[in-house]
Amino acid sequence: MLNRRRFLMSTAAASAAGFAGLHLSPAFAEGAPQIQIFVPAAPGGGWDQTGRTMDQVLRSEKLISGSQITNVGGAGGTVGLPQFINQWNGKGNSLMVAGMVMVGAIIANKAANNLTQVTPIARLTGEFEALVVPAESPFKTAADFVAALKADPTKVPVAGGSAGGSDHILFGLIAKTVGVPATNLSYVPFAGGGEALSALLGNQVAAGISGFGEFSEQIKAGALRLLAISADKRQDGIDAPTLKEAGIDVELFNWRGVFAPPGVSDADKAAMIALVESMAKSDGWATECKNRNWTQILLTGDDYAKFVAEDTARIEAILKDLGLA
């Protein structure tokens, strides 16, 4: 039965390939805890990279002996969230990666569960956004862009990520701040960063909004012009004002952080916060953040809970204005 054995072997090889990622985490530190990381997204995206980078840094700093990463993807994290709340309840050694995108998805999808039902541990990183135009664009400054937007918002098509995502939210906030009704905006959503970028490079749209990292190389090469960034202050090595400096009073970080499941003990919660804090202070984490254009914006425990509540209220308001909530 060579044929059937061959058939089964290739199936086995394929499944081994699928799980090889998990087997690459050898346990070597004695005494350090084993943790579980829950990623409510498919492998490869921002949350998944956050989870896998955490695993890598925590292990090389010998803070944990190993970790197991579980991916449950779909609908901006709202498929994974109920599972984390119900099935992971009380597991003190577990963390879920989440962020601003999930806040938006919960509101837009009218999800039954939300982030008040999980235990906030820490906000880790954020990516500020960039407002860019093609190199040939007549807009030289953010003020030019705003003037055109005020004159006729329908004539200024802006490309970015999916409807209701962080890019769309920032566009809505900018318009609201300068007094342009959000419902008149001409926002062109693209599924992936690459597609939005090619629409800009091909001069199909007037401007683009996305994470700074998506555009940084094109800006360096002179294919795109950076008008402003959504960070709180000027950034080293970036030759552009913040939105606030450009006269638009908006600040936005597409933040990512971690949560423990509901029902964990205070001791477990404190231990988890301590673990994440020592990771965030390590050199290994600093290097990874630099490589990936992540800004460290550490905030833990109750302060983090307060921040999530405020951000949820702000996002809900703007999504209502955009007609998405």
Next chain:
Amino acid sequence: METLGHLAHGFSVAFTPVNLLWCLLGTTLGTAIGVLPGLGPALTIALLLPITYQVAPEASFILFAGIYYGAMYGGSTTSILLNTPGESATIVTALEGNKMARSGRGGAALATSAIGSFVAGTIGTMGVAFLAPVVVKFALAFGPAEYFSLMVLAFITVSAVLGSSSVRGLTSLFAGFVIGMIGVDLQTGQPRFTFGMTELLDGVDVIIAAVGLFAVGETLYMASRRYAGKDEIVPLRGSLYMTSAEWGRSWKPWLRGAAIGFPIGAMPAGGAEIPTFLSYAIEKKLSNHKEEFGTVGAIEGVAGPEAANNASAAGVLVPMLTLGLPTSATAAIMLSAFQSYGINPGPLLLTTQGDLVWGLIASLFIANVILVILNLPLIGLWVRLLKIPAPQLYAGILVFATVGTYGISQSPIDLVILYLLGAAGFLMRRFDFPTAPVIIGMILGPLAETQFRRAMTISNGDWSVFYKHPLSLTLLTLAFIGLVGPHIWAYVEHRRRRGPEHVPGDA
């Protein structure tokens, strides 16, 4: 000939024993995951990303490139033998390939797809090496209006798979539109046809639909006819590999497939599916053996689409390596691998990381050679799969389809969808509705809709964008010719044959 020098240097990077070993590992792994529906190259590379912490950049990219190309080879194997496409780019291969396998020409179908993949993959990789800067300019000229017109052209291909009755075929196509619309609408963020189920917000995976309609539907149909009569599978008829007649029928489709696949793959929203549809339609039009399409299986219908999907896989690398644009899930994950090395992929990649890029391109050539060497001898083994008695074979297909589907996102809802569509596939088969248009509708419908709405948003509701852009107008004209041309031709031909004295109304 600066490029040749770079390429020679690339080969010196790729030809070290260690890197050759990574290439071999990658291609083997890629072939295996291509075979399983559900486990695609994007997911596999994502799960292997932690390897970037341990090995040199050249080695890991050679591994990833091997997986990427290997998956394109492997995906066709199950399409042909089991009617279970492993990748969305090999759905079209199942149409003629599986028919060929059932009539005893499975070996030839596998051989033409392996050799065609090699030929087209090599042409495509040469395109990456020599034409990338030119092709990328052309690809960027494609905006939403041009994409929409390309989709219109692709819709013409539906007529090639409609089957005997247009009404039934169009019914299937529209069913595909409806399934394709399930999920969050990208343009407005609103859910459509999800019935409040969170699991449906991301839509129905096209692989699940194809496996459900083709493989599960077929299995149920076979089971229902178990006592009604025999639908015999002929394990092998004639030579294992291609006969000289089959070679003669294959080489032109390979070249045409490569010519269609490479530029469309290089377009940021081109993808690998559309070139396979276009290639299939063209081969059916040009073939001298039209009667074999949909009956015993025509080799042109395998050779063309298989070449097209491999050439498009090479095309995808053009915007990625020249501009740092990730235009497919796999490319996006490969770019994030660049980042874990602290390399920022962008327009300057080729100048700042020449060694890496040319090493990668050279390893693609090597991967292609390894893959064809790896796959040709396997054909003998694969074909023996068809000698398994039908009940066991179909039971195996069912298990395989179920495991593969569960592997996509470990969601039980996906299994429910698989079996619901399987039941639908059975009924369609029973009442003679073609299933291929459903899949084409699922892929093309949402793409066309999205591009159309994007074009209209950008133009602020002005329809003229579709005919004022020269590229868009050209594509629409081609589509129009494709639609009415054959009828006019047939009419002219008819008139000429009957001579002037037989004009209508004269007799």
